[in-house]
Amino acid sequence: xxxxxxVVEYNPFHNGHAYHLKQSRKTTNPELTVAVMxxxxxxxxxxxxxxKFARTEMALKAGVDLVIQLPLVYxxxxxGGFARGAVWLLDYLGVTDMVFGSESGNLDLLNEVASVLVExxxxxxxxxxxxxxxxxxxxxxxxxxxxxxxxxxxxNRAMSIEEIGSSNNILGLxxxxxxxxxxxxxxxxxxxxxxxxxxxxxxxxxxSSATAIRKCVIKEDWEKVKSxxxxxxxxxxxxxxxxxxxxxxxxxxxxxxxxxxxxxDRDEMKKYYGFVEGLDARFKECASNCATINEFxxxxxxxxxxxxxxxxxxxxxxxxxxxxxxxxxxxxxxxxIRILGFNEKGRDYLSEIKRELRIPLLTTPSRWAKVLKxxxxxxxxxxxxxxxxxxxxxxxxxIHSSFYKDKTLIRETSELKSRPVYMRS
Amino acid sequence: xxxxxxVVEYNPFHNGHAYHLKQSRKTTNPELTVAVMxxxxxxxxxxxxxxKFARTEMALKAGVDLVIQLPLVYxxxxxGGFARGAVWLLDYLGVTDMVFGSESGNLDLLNEVASVLVExxxxxxxxxxxxxxxxxxxxxxxxxxxxxxxxxxxxNRAMSIEEIGSSNNILGLxxxxxxxxxxxxxxxxxxxxxxxxxxxxxxxxxxSSATAIRKCVIKEDWEKVKSxxxxxxxxxxxxxxxxxxxxxxxxxxxxxxxxxxxxxDRDEMKKYYGFVEGLDARFKECASNCATINEFxxxxxxxxxxxxxxxxxxxxxxxxxxxxxxxxxxxxxxxxIRILGFNEKGRDYLSEIKRELRIPLLTTPSRWAKVLKxxxxxxxxxxxxxxxxxxxxxxxxxIHSSFYKDKTLIRETSELKSRPVYMRS
Numbered sequence: 149x150x151x152x153x154x155v156v157e158y159n160p161f162h163n164g165h166a167y168h169l170k171q172s173r174k175t176t177n178p179e180l181t182v183a184v185m186x187x188x189x190x191x192x193x194x195x196x197x198x199x200k201f202a203r204t205e206m207a208l209k210a211g212v213d214l215v216i217q218l219p220l221v222y223x224x225x226x227x228g229g230f231a232r233g234a235v236w237l238l239d240y241l242g243v244t245d246m247v248f249g250s251e252s253g254n255l256d257l258l259n260e261v262a263s264v265l266v267e268x269x270x271x272x273x274x275x276x277x278x279x280x281x282x283x284x285x286x287x288x289x290x291x292x293x294x295x296x297x298x299x300x301x302x303x304n305r306a307m308s309i310e311e312i313g314s315s316n317n318i319l320g321l322x323x324x325x326x327x328x329x330x331x332x333x334x335x336x337x338x339x340x341x342x343x344x345x346x347x348x349x350x351x352x353x354x355x356s357s358a359t360a361i362r363k364c365v366i367k368e369d370w371e372k373v374k375s376x377x378x379x380x381x382x383x384x385x386x387x388x389x390x391x392x393x394x395x396x397x398x399x400x401x402x403x404x405x406x407x408x409x410x411x412x413d414r415d416e417m418k419k420y421y422g423f424v425e426g427l428d429a430r431f432k433e434c435a436s437n438c439a440t441i442n443e444f445x446x447x448x449x450x451x452x453x454x455x456x457x458x459x460x461x462x463x464x465x466x467x468x469x470x471x472x473x474x475x476x477x478x479x480x481x482x483x484x485i486r487i488l489g490f491n492e493k494g495r496d497y498l499s500e501i502k503r504e505l506r507i508p509l510l511t512t513p514s515r516w517a518k519v520l521k522x523x524x525x526x527x528x529x530x531x532x533x534x535x536x537x538x539x540x541x542x543x544x545x546x547i548h549s550s551f552y553k554d555k556t557l558i559r560e561t562s563e564l565k566s567r568p569v570y571m572r573s
Numbered sequence: 574x575x576x577x578x579x580v581v582e583y584n585p586f587h588n589g590h591a592y593h594l595k596q597s598r599k600t601t602n603p604e605l606t607v608a609v610m611x612x613x614x615x616x617x618x619x620x621x622x623x624x625k626f627a628r629t630e631m632a633l634k635a636g637v638d639l640v641i642q643l644p645l646v647y648x649x650x651x652x653g654g655f656a657r658g659a660v661w662l663l664d665y666l667g668v669t670d671m672v673f674g675s676e677s678g679n680l681d682l683l684n685e686v687a688s689v690l691v692e693x694x695x696x697x698x699x700x701x702x703x704x705x706x707x708x709x710x711x712x713x714x715x716x717x718x719x720x721x722x723x724x725x726x727x728x729n730r731a732m733s734i735e736e737i738g739s740s741n742n743i744l745g746l747x748x749x750x751x752x753x754x755x756x757x758x759x760x761x762x763x764x765x766x767x768x769x770x771x772x773x774x775x776x777x778x779x780x781s782s783a784t785a786i787r788k789c790v791i792k793e794d795w796e797k798v799k800s801x802x803x804x805x806x807x808x809x810x811x812x813x814x815x816x817x818x819x820x821x822x823x824x825x826x827x828x829x830x831x832x833x834x835x836x837x838d839r840d841e842m843k844k845y846y847g848f849v850e851g852l853d854a855r856f857k858e859c860a861s862n863c864a865t866i867n868e869f870x871x872x873x874x875x876x877x878x879x880x881x882x883x884x885x886x887x888x889x890x891x892x893x894x895x896x897x898x899x900x901x902x903x904x905x906x907x908x909x910i911r912i913l914g915f916n917e918k919g920r921d922y923l924s925e926i927k928r929e930l931r932i933p934l935l936t937t938p939s940r941w942a943k944v945l946k947x948x949x950x951x952x953x954x955x956x957x958x959x960x961x962x963x964x965x966x967x968x969x970x971x972i973h974s975s976f977y978k979d980k981t982l983i984r985e986t987s988e989l990k991s992r993p994v995y996m997r998s
Contacts, residue, residue, distance in 0.1 A: 408833055410975060411892070439983040440980070539838060547832055559862055
């Protein structure tokens with residue numbers, strides 16, 4: 149049986165996503181499509197503009213059969229952590245083919261680079277150490293070390309390899325690396341990205357970036373939203389906003405984030421994941437001297453620290469994520485398969501594979517304690533890690549819903565009351 | 574030399590305070606008046622409506638010669654902690670007489686009760702244990718144990734003693750207790766409280782409570798504010814608000830506090846001071862289910878837990894205050910004398926006693942590191958405790974100013990740039 153796996157955020161679902169999904173299915177001709185999706189906080193270190201069940205609906209409308217949540221502990225990390233959590237879940241779910249977009253489109257080269265990262269040959273490590281000693285940031289030192297290791301004197305090849313390290317290819321590279329590290333049998337496929345550039349904020353009709361569309365949603369420029377997303381996606385966005393459930397943005401969170409940052413001492417910040425290279429000092433200094441959250445980001449920004457990294461770091465602080473939890477989550481993987489939604493086909497597949505799954509299915513969140521207990525008995529999971537990962541998924545919903553426009557929803561929204569979306573065909 | 578010491582909050586300074594100050598000076602006829610004042614967060618577990626330097630001005634205008642800050646670590650604690658920090662500072666400053674208001678007006682009785690608390694005779698401890706075992710909260714068990722211990726069968730006496738334990742006398746009791754425990758030579762005096770009841774929120778012209786006046790300030794009902802406070806106080810309040818520096822209230826902090834509360838797990842809350850008797854579970858549960866901060870307070874409220882206690886607890890969380898810091902602060906006392914303001918007389922007195930002070934004077938906050946270093950050398954202080962107490966005073970200003978109406982002030986307000994208020998006569 150051919151099962152397609154994709155990793156998505158659909159923040160929100162737009163025409164580019166629809167095209168990508170169509171191409172992915174054309175390439176692999178699957179009997180079933182499974183998506184692992186970020187929940188209420190996404191990989192760029194921001195809240196999702198609308199909550200996860202609405203985005204699950206979009207995915208199902210678009211033809212995905214089964215939507216699984218990428219637990220928060222992975223969804224707000226760098227490409228490495230994000231990819232690792234997602235691939236792990238796809239592997240558990242018995243996916244046979246994985247398709248992802250890439251600017252490069254050169255799968256062989258990605259494979260070659262990923263192998264270096266996994267195998268870490270001595271010669272590569274020497275080069276890496278050299279570049280680090282010269283003061284380059286880790287991602288850059290790594291990029292140059294790989295380039296030198298793989299190319300020798302071939303300048304053209306050097307350029308292509310260096311390109312692999314650029315932001316639009318890095319996620320693809322990390323998918324392949326995770327597949328290798330987890331010894332997964334999933335076959336990776338690349339498709340060329342289409343339309344607007346990831347960071348492009350101008351609106352280009354049919355294929356706008358998610359960033360551009362989010363801006364239009366926030367401005368309530370409905371005509372432009374309409375032209376950039378499929379009709380079902382438009383209807384869902386419109387409904388969610390009309391119901392007072394968004395749009396949620398990092399700017400909405402400003403009146404919380406600024407005083408929140410000021411509650412920390414430097415020493416306290418250091419206890420959380422990612423506060424290295426003096427970032428704790430920068431955070432502390434900038435929190436004291438900034439009046440808006442964007443001022444804060446600009447203040448912390450440096451050549452070595454991208455905006456995305458800073459935002460992710462801030463979320464690690466919000467969610468109290470420490471090194472130990474990250475280490476365990478990367479070593480042991482997700483401890484449950486959290487179902488966000490399915491159609492009939494997806495549901496049938498789940499009941500088919502249920503017994504053979506290596507980690508428990510979590511369909512009804514309120515039953516989490518029972519699920520944990522019975523899985524602990526059978527030795528499938530690390531109970532402490534299950535608990536910590538799931539508490540973060542509860543927390544992500546509590547924090548996200550704190551910023552809904554309709555304040556009564558703050559009281560009523562609860563992860564524990566939620567149920568998966570079931571879409572009849 | 575006769576030096577009057579008072580402990581104040583002046584949140585804001587009103588006619589009742591002016592009357593109290595006048596009576597206190599009439600009683601003791603001092604050559605100098607020193608006030609220890611809460612900073613930007615006060616004992617009822619809330620932010621001060623306007624910041625500490627404006628309130629210092631009010632005190633100086635009213636005739637106080639020297640204003641000292643009660644460090645935040647004491648200012649937001651229960652009557653015992655608040656009184657201990659304040660009395661300790663008054664004692665360091667060479668105060669000879671202390672005056673405080675009380676509903677009871679019976680100093681002998683207060684003295685008798687305080688002695689029981691300090692000496693803890695075995696018979697009293699047995700009674701205390703008995704009432705605790707019967708399920709009474711600590712304050713109530715204590716009240717009944719003292720009553721039984723001191724009265725035997727005299728019912729009238731029992732009633733007066735029980736009254737000592739009521740909220741309006743408890744602070745006076747704790748002042749006397751602290752004077753005894755610190756073996757201070759300061760002579761305590763009582764004066765009857767005047768005018769509106771502490772918790773009374775209705776406005777009674779001339780002698781309104783601070784609570785009633787704060788409500789009028791928030792509503793900008795300037796006529797009523799004017800009738801309840803001296804003219805200089807009115808001018809200062811008006812100026813501060815016109816400058817966008819308030820009014821700051823717990824309700825202003827709502828959009829910060831609700832998501833902030835949701836960032837904590839139960840286990841994490843337990844690490845902070847005061848989360849006993851299941852309060853961590855109540856906080857967690859209520860944070861998940863409330864949409865406003867007042868809803869949250871009502872949700873946590875129980876017979877055993879007063880609103881004030883809940884608010885103070887919340888501030889312990891905001892300021893990351895742990896048991897160890899409280900224990901050290903109660904055992905070793907304040908580690909510096911932070912000057913908020915003075916007139917000529919106050920300044921002269923300071924230079925006179927400067928050399929004999931047991932802990933360092935902190936007049937210019939930006940010089941804190943130098944002051945710490947030289948005091949550490951001479952063995953006057955616990956350097957770690959000095960650092961922690963002072964960092965909290967910096968933090969209180971950073972958090973407080975986060976809620977100013979004029980957002981540019983959020984950037985510009987800094988404890989380290991502040992200077993004491995000097996008022997020429």
